[in-house]
Amino acid sequence: MTITRSRRGKQYAQGQVLQQWADLVQAFARSRLAVIGALLLTLVIIVAFAAPWIAPHDPLEQNLGLTLLPPAWSKGGSPRYLFGTDHFGRDILSRLLYGANVSLRASGFAALFAMVLGVAIGLMAGYYAGVVEAVLMRIVDVFLAFPLILLALSLAAILGPSLRKVCLHCLTRLGRCDLGR
Numbered sequence: 159m160t161i162t163r164s165r166r167g168k169q170y171a172q173g174q175v176l177q178q179w180a181d182l183v184q185a186f187a188r189s190r191l192a193v194i195g196a197l198l199l200t201l202v203i204i205v206a207f208a209a210p211w212i213a214p215h216d217p218l219e220q221n222l223g224l225t226l227l228p229p230a231w232s233k234g235g236s237p238r239y240l241f242g243t244d245h246f247g248r249d250i251l252s253r254l255l256y257g258a259n260v261s262l263r264a265s266g267f268a269a270l271f272a273m274v275l276g277v278a279i280g281l282m283a284g285y286y287a288g289v290v291e292a293v294l295m296r297i298v299d300v301f302l303a304f305p306l307i308l309l310a311l312s313l314a315a316i317l318g319p320s321l322r323k324v325c326l327h328c329l330t331r332l333g334r335c336d337l338g339r
Contacts, residue, residue: 202258203262205255205258206255206258206259206261206262207259207262209252209255209256209258209259210256210259212255213249213251213252213255213256214238214239214240214249214251214252215239215248215249215251215252216252217248217249217252217253217255217256217257218248219248219249220246220247220248221243221247221248222246222247223247224239224243224247225243225244225245225246225247226242226243226244226245227239227242227243228242229241229242230242239251241254279294279298282294283295
């Protein structure tokens with residue numbers, strides 16, 4: 159039988175660890191709101207990543223003859239453009255799907271990078287105790303104390319708007335410095 163240790167030093171048999179996971183899954187499955195939320199989140203992620211295949215139109219294609227069409231369910235709406243068109247005649251549904259795709263990719267990349275960086279800082283602080291730990295933790299404290307919205311607004315004003323600059327901002331902010339804690 160395999161023995162594992164928890165953070166508090168208690169010993170658990172492998173079967174007990176699996177039983178704890180099974181209990182967690184059962185508790186999650188009993189909560190109707192948790193299951194509905196997980197299903198909706200999964201649906202949004204699938205739709206966002208499938209945008210190139212399910213979008214009805216090119217999101218950048220302009221047709222000035224079809225500007226400001228109302229949604230399909232409104233009077234004067236077209237079933238060809240379910241959510242209508244914008245002031246340049248672009249399909250809003252296609253732009254929404256592609257926008258979700260870009261947002262999920264950018265936020266996922268920034269979160270993954272911040273996680274890797276935060277864990278690396280935490281590991282270095284834990285391994286090299288003493289002065290190195292103190293210096294790294296004070297740097298993390300400075301990042302955690304600085305208001306995120308102020309930093310975001312100042313960087314947006316300095317760098318200008320673009321996806322690449324937003325990712326740069328997320329990476330320089332270290333996104334989740336508390337992971338280093």
